[in-house]
Amino acid sequence: MSKSKSWLSLSWVFVIQLLFQSSSTIAATRKEIGFPDRRICRTTVQGRYLLSDDNGYVCDALSLDPQYRCCPERGDKFSCRGCNDLSQCCNSYEFCVSCCLHPARTQKEQVLKLKIAKPSTSGTYLSVFDFCAGRCRHNSESVVHENAYVNDFHHCFSLPSNSSGSTISPVEARLNGINVVIGRQGESCDSVCKSNGQSCVLNKLLILNQCDIIQKYMSCKGACLASVGPDQPAEVVDDAPKNLNPGACLYTRTQSMLSCDGSHRHTRRLCPCA
Secondary structure, rough: OOHHHHHHHHHHHHHHHHHHHHHHEEEEEEEHHHHOOOOOOOEOOOOEEEEEEEEOOOHHHHOOOOOOOOOOOOOOOOOOOOOOOOOOOEOOOHHHHHHHOOOOOOOOOHHOOOOOOOOOOOEEEEOOOHHHHHHHHHHHHHHOOEEEEOOOOEEEOOOOOOOOOOOOOHHHHHHOOOOOEEEOOOOOHHHHHHHOOOOOOOOHHHOOOHHHHHHOOOOOOOOEEEEEEOOOOOOOOOOHHHHOOOOOEEEEEHHHHHHHHHHHOOEEEEEEOO
């Protein structure tokens, strides 16, 4: 009887040892296969309704992955909805961060060298996401009287104008917060901006009244020519009479003639709205 119990005990030890070896083999196999570990995302926390994650997606808080804190990978990645390409300013903080994260718009090598604040002892950004999240939130160039924003496009991600890596010119920097819109044929800037729920900013017409700026927005197939008229800066429509230089862009040397309410039936105006 004792021999039988001893044999049973040895059998159980053998079975347990086999099970242990089998589970170890399975675990090792799974480890070798290398199932990829998902990374926990970083997100913005400023908005009441939207979030932007460090992958470049924007979503509402309810659709955020509860485990990995990432937005669903649907919709546009690095979305620039409500942003102005030239001024690099947006009317939404979350879309400003998303747009800023695009590698073609923000160079990692440049932003990681920037100081977070003016003192030489201040630190640098640890990632592009840190730069975008901070830059889109704070921008002194979009503030007037130190306590109010110039307009809705006050979330800007362009490099600081005093940084050596800045890719925006001083002239273009003066358009920060301005929504540059191309009007329809024969439409005044007052009408163009009003249709967008904004107003024409007369003093910004001086900035747009330059060939290099006009050519960023319009095709200017017929070159850029000096002209006279309250409808400038503008582009002559293709079906205009030949003597009006169809396809040409126009700027005026008589800056006193610049006007928000000027229009011409053969041109499309370039308008600064805010």
